Amino acid sequence: MSDWMMTHRALPGRRRRALSPLREHLRDSFWFAPTAAMVVVFVVWLVTEELDTAIVESLRDQGDFETLDDLVRFAEDVKTVVGAVSSAMMTFIGVVFSISLVAVQMASGQFTPRVVRIFVRSRITKATFAVFLATFVLTLLVLTAFDSTTDPRRVVSVPLVQSVLTLGMVALSLLLFVMYVNTTLRLMRVSHVIARIAAESFRAVALMPAAEVGEGRPELGPVTAWIAHEGRAGVLRDVHIGRLVRVARRHGVVLRLVPRIGDFVVPGTPVLAVHGGQAPPARVLRYTMGVGVERTFHQDLGFGLRQLSDIALRALSAAINDPTTAVQALDRVVQLLAVLSRRPLDVSLHRDRAGAVRLVQPLPGWEALVDLGFAEVRAHAAESPQVTRRMLAGLDDLLLLVPPERCEPLRRHRELLRQAVERVAPTPADRAFGLRPDRQGIG
Known part of the structure; x- marks a missing residue:
């Protein structure tokens, strides 16, 4: 059974209890x-x-x-x-x-x-x-x-x-x-690095509970209080989900995380919105948010796509000029988007033991993830038929997998890629060759 099928079958319906970020922080230390x-x-x-x-x-x-x-x-x-x-x-x-x-x-x-x-x-x-x-x-x-x-x-x-x-x-x-x-x-070897990035991304997806299909964002009511970030400025690496859920349940409120994981936060900016009551005291919210100098895979759905895009962009630069590596990165971009294609996105709901929503965590939406995986690579790939052919094949495969309401971003990138190739290709034959979908690029 292929890696994609195993991952794709394992994710739907999988719901795991949120863990403390301490283990992830220790793994990031040497x-x-x-x-x-x-x-x-x-x-x-x-x-x-x-x-x-x-x-x-x-x-x-x-x-x-x-x-x-x-x-x-x-x-x-x-x-x-x-x-x-x-x-x-x-x-x-x-x-x-x-x-x-x-x-x-x-x-x-x-x-x-x-x-x-x-x-x-x-x-x-x-x-x-x-x-x-x-x-x-x-x-x-x-x-x-x-x-x-x-x-x-x-x-x-x-x-x-x-x-x-x-x-x-x-x-x-x-x-x-x-x-x-x-x-x-x-x-x-770049192929193993790309595979490791993909594996870490799948793990982050599997560990992230999300809203059920059709559930959508719950009605939280008006914001009754705001909680500002205290401490050093940096990238929001993760949040202690279990502790925030316990604090919200103890004080009878719903907490909504304002920034997404991976956003840069500075002291004084709001990081939590409180719905349904007064803000919990600052002492109980201490050590519930991890801020660092860079993003991590833990709780960050977009970080894997960010790294894959960076590798593809570096490979397409004039200094390296390695379109095959860009194709390998696109292989994993398509695989990751295929895994996320039918998964509820935009928001992650964390409940207490009674089933009540206590923490609402924003997630990147489908359109944002598609843009992250394709936009920058597409802008630099028009002159490389190997990459354009692979990207078109990947977009066509995703169009067969995603629900109808998620097809528009894929069609948009396909059309923009077609226009870019037509602008740079010198002859009709070159344009036709560059716009022919091929899962191996130029095999």
Whole structure:
């Protein structure tokens, strides 16, 4: 079954409870996973040290000093290995860091600067850094556990379990390094970057509850209060839906988000409209809105189309002149719009447990999404028959999928594309060739 069919079938009727944005913010950060790994490995080291001490005490109680002597000689050999591993881990960390910087620089320069966050959110990259740092910390801790005495009757602890754990971490580090290199090489290829953007977009669509078909925007009554934005200026990244719904239910009001996710907000501008009562106190609304320096996929339906359009525009620029990449981006634009073609848009309604609407969140409408996916690319694609042919085929496919009331924006873009090609094509044959729909552009 194709990716489009699986995604298209999975979305209708799917309704999931709104989650806290904290997990998304942690995924957008790079410090959490390595820090957590080092804390965990320290706790594990404490446990293994107790196990090693218990093993030595058990052998001493049994009077098995011959085995203890063997363990001490084994520890002397392992100490050299652990020291070498400790030095090698720092070299590996430097190599991984260098590969990441080169990959990010190439991707941001060739595709769009907004794809950098794909590398930041990459699980395999975080896991590699986390395991490498944890292995390095573990080797340092294990080196401190070696006893200076070689007399088995006086030895306190032999890091037997710790050494086995260290070797296991080294094996895991090597495995992750191979996986990391493979993933990084994939992400340096534009087709995989575009596919990752599309996958993140589908996830955002699936997690966003929307109004039921035919429900439309509810009657909220007059605005009884406005709530202004307090804090720093920036892009509205997401809102804590669950907390806002609880606040609205507790105070018996309906909250309506004024800006859309992805809008730039400044202090003093209204961000919430209150319907049906007084505004909740500012303290209960604290930490309900995430403001940052750039947009994210979380709760932002248009951000995926924005990135795909940016990649297509960069590919069509005179400096790069890569229409095939623009066609690959258009493939995903058509796929994403096909998924959204029959989904209720414009507004997302969030209800409390009793089923009452408590939060109204604006979403981009169908026409806005179509314009976002096609307008800028169409304006720069008239001289590239490969792109115009692919865009026409995509528009024709969407016209077969969307409801009749959503066909007008698609027809408008089709007509504007036809006019643009007729203006720039020098001969009737060139115009006819550029206006012939082809799903591969020029196969």
